[in-house]
Amino acid sequence: xxxxxxxxxxxxxxxxxxxxxxxxxxxxxxxxxxxxxxxxxxxxxxxxxxxxxxxxxxxxxxxxxxxxxxxxxxxxxxxxxxxxxxxxxxxxxxxxxxxxxxxxxxxxxxxxxxxxxxxxxxxxxxxxxxxxxxxxxxxxxxxxxxxxxxxxxxxxxxxxxxxxxxxxxxxxxxxxxxxxxxxxxxxxxxxxxxxxxxxxxxxxxxxxxxxxxxxxxxxxxxxxxxxxxxxxxxxxxxxxxxxxxxxxxxxxxxxxxxx
Amino acid sequence: xxxxxxxxxxxxxxxxxxxxxxxxxxxxxxxxxxxxxxxxxxxxxxxxxxxxxxxxxxxxxxxxxxxxxxxxxxxxxxxxxxxxxxxxxxxxxxxxxxxxxxxxxxxxxxxxxxxxxxxxxxxxxxxxxxxxxxxxxxxxxxxxxxxxxxxxxxxxxxxxxxxxxxxxxxxxxxxxxxxxxxxxxxxxxxxxxxxxxxxxxxxxxxxxxxxxxxxxxxxxxxxxxxxxxxxxxxxxxxxxxxxxxxxxxxxxxxxxxxxxxxxxxxxxxxxxxxxxxxxxxxxxxxxxxxxxxxxxxxxxxxxxxxxxxxxxxxxxxxxxxxxxxxxxx
Numbered sequence: 001x002x003x004x005x006x007x008x009x010x011x012x013x014x015x016x017x018x019x020x021x022x023x024x025x026x027x028x029x030x031x032x033x034x035x036x037x038x039x040x041x042x043x044x045x046x047x048x049x050x051x052x053x054x055x056x057x058x059x060x061x062x063x064x065x066x067x068x069x070x071x072x073x074x075x076x077x078x079x080x081x082x083x084x085x086x087x088x089x090x091x092x093x094x095x096x097x098x099x100x101x102x103x104x105x106x107x108x109x110x111x112x113x114x115x116x117x118x119x120x121x122x123x124x125x126x127x128x129x130x131x132x133x134x135x136x137x138x139x140x141x142x143x144x145x146x147x148x149x150x151x152x153x154x155x156x157x158x159x160x161x162x163x164x165x166x167x168x169x170x171x172x173x174x175x176x177x178x179x180x181x182x183x184x185x186x187x188x189x190x191x192x193x194x195x196x197x198x199x200x201x202x203x204x205x206x207x208x209x210x211x212x213x214x215x216x217x218x219x220x221x222x223x224x225x226x227x228x229x230x231x232x233x234x235x236x237x238x239x240x241x242x243x244x245x246x247x248x249x250x251x252x253x254x255x256x257x258x259x
Numbered sequence: 260x261x262x263x264x265x266x267x268x269x270x271x272x273x274x275x276x277x278x279x280x281x282x283x284x285x286x287x288x289x290x291x292x293x294x295x296x297x298x299x300x301x302x303x304x305x306x307x308x309x310x311x312x313x314x315x316x317x318x319x320x321x322x323x324x325x326x327x328x329x330x331x332x333x334x335x336x337x338x339x340x341x342x343x344x345x346x347x348x349x350x351x352x353x354x355x356x357x358x359x360x361x362x363x364x365x366x367x368x369x370x371x372x373x374x375x376x377x378x379x380x381x382x383x384x385x386x387x388x389x390x391x392x393x394x395x396x397x398x399x400x401x402x403x404x405x406x407x408x409x410x411x412x413x414x415x416x417x418x419x420x421x422x423x424x425x426x427x428x429x430x431x432x433x434x435x436x437x438x439x440x441x442x443x444x445x446x447x448x449x450x451x452x453x454x455x456x457x458x459x460x461x462x463x464x465x466x467x468x469x470x471x472x473x474x475x476x477x478x479x480x481x482x483x484x485x486x487x488x489x490x491x492x493x494x495x496x497x498x499x500x501x502x503x504x505x506x507x508x509x510x511x512x513x514x515x516x517x518x519x520x521x522x523x524x525x526x527x528x529x530x531x532x533x534x535x536x537x538x539x540x541x542x543x544x545x546x547x548x549x550x551x552x553x554x555x556x557x558x559x560x561x562x563x564x565x566x567x568x569x570x571x572x573x574x575x576x577x578x579x580x581x582x583x584x585x586x587x588x
Binding site (some may be wrong): 009010012013014016017020021024025087090091092093094095096097098099100101102 | 309334335341344345346347348349354357358359361362363364390406
């Protein structure tokens with residue numbers, strides 16, 4: 001019943017809104033930018049002298065950069081999706097739902113905003129890495145790395161939308177953080193290689209889309225990965241498609257015309 | 260073509276029947292009031308007409324489009340100001356209007372001027388670039404009203420537009436609504452539980468009571484239906500002689516006494532005043548003042564529902580909506 005057309009001016013206006021809010025919410029800006037950088041510096045400097053298994057000769061601070069990128073992506077993208085909860089609570093969502101815009105355009109506006117903020121953060125973290133001595137393995141694979149970043153970001157934003165449609169209010173956000181985001185992060189091997197971890201954990205990690213994000217980023221930035229890059233890219237792309245379909249459908253059902 | 264056509268509209272929430280078979284039409288250019296206590300079904304009706312809620316049965320057309328089959332066309336034709344704020348408080352007033360204008364496809368060339376005009380109209384131009392979170396309730400309400408009209412909708416829904424506002428802001432908001440209705444020929448449908456608001460603004464009023472339309476007509480005719488006028492006499496007579504004498508007159512329907520004041524219900528009160536005055540003179544009773552007034556919408560509501568608005572609001576709300584804001588979320 002909702003027409004599937006895409007309304008680009010509306011997508012653009014919603015993107016602009018996300019940007020304005022992002023720049024105004026100082027705490028979010030600081031939390032999502034400073035935290036990963038601090039973590040990067042802390043882990044990099046701290047663990048560089050500790051023996052971490054499975055690194056195969058790479059310095060830890062180099063090894064961990066793709067993981068930090070993936071972690072920041074996970075946090076900012078999921079938040080961008082799940083922040084629909086706040087729009088619902090503060091009433092703004094009704095203004096958008098009653099507007100003559102397809103629900104798909106509303107979802108795309110949010111995704112566009114979330115991907116942009118995620119990329120800004122990734123750029124800053126990468127710059128911090130380069131400033132502290134990180135060197136790219138090859139420039140040729142950088143566009144592929146960007147593709148992994150964008151696709152994974154879309155996937156986690158849509159995953160946030162899925163959670164937002166299942167939760168009644170902003171109270172549920174902390175639960176999602178503890179029971180979804182943190183496990184996704186820990187299982188992905190973003191911060192240390194899972195090569196030495198128990199088999200059960202390694203198996204579980206294969207169900208985590210962030211695993212393929214991290215691995216794909218390592219392939220592109222470090223030139224080394226546990227899985228083939230094509231597989232990483234394929235899984236991340238499939239994850240994005242599935243979550244966008246599910247997120248849009250659920251968003252339409254919970255926020256659209258009721259009855 | 261009517262702006263709104265509703266037929267046999269029913270909406271249930273579980274066992275609660277919020278709308279119980281409404282049928283009515285609103286013509287293009289009308290300023291139409293839906294009057295009723297909280298919980299009467301006003302917001303449910305607005306939500307259905309603005310495509311946010313599907314009816315359980317019956318049909319509703321807005322601007323000629325069915326809310327069930329052509330919701331997108333309905334959305335293109337309407338503006339809605341919700342009872343609860345739906346502004347983005349992290350954006351400025353201007354940014355809120357500009358987002359709205361883009362989403363409603365106001366031509367780019369007109370946007371800037373249109374937004375400036377709207378902000379000036381609701382007297383917020385000097386706060387145009389302040390974040391909405393710094394605004395008072397009245398300022399937010401005015402901004403929201405301006406936003407609802409920024410895209411010049413054919414049909415404008417206002418759900419309790421002056422709820423919780425001070426008298427001065429309320430009067431200003433009434434002026435805007437009246438002006439848009441007259442100058443832009445916008446059909447306005449507003450819900451309210453303020454009798455004065457409906458009386459002042461609306462050409463026609465539907466009294467909604469427990470999901471049904473108890474009465475629908477112009478405020479004047481509704482009041483005429485209740486019947487006659489009220490003539491209030493102020494007198495020094497404490498004997499009750501005047502009251503007794505007036506009770507004999509067949510054209511006086513009721514007499515109510517309260518220390519030194521007599522309220523008389525009568526048809527064509529203006530023509531009856533000379534007879535009332537001479538009746539007092541015949542008895543040698545001096546009148547300090549004579550006041551003639553029409554029944555208020557409050558009297559109308561009482562007449563059609565058997566309850567006053569006040570008791571209805573207090574008692575009925577808790578009973579009919581035990582889970583709170585049923586139908587909003």
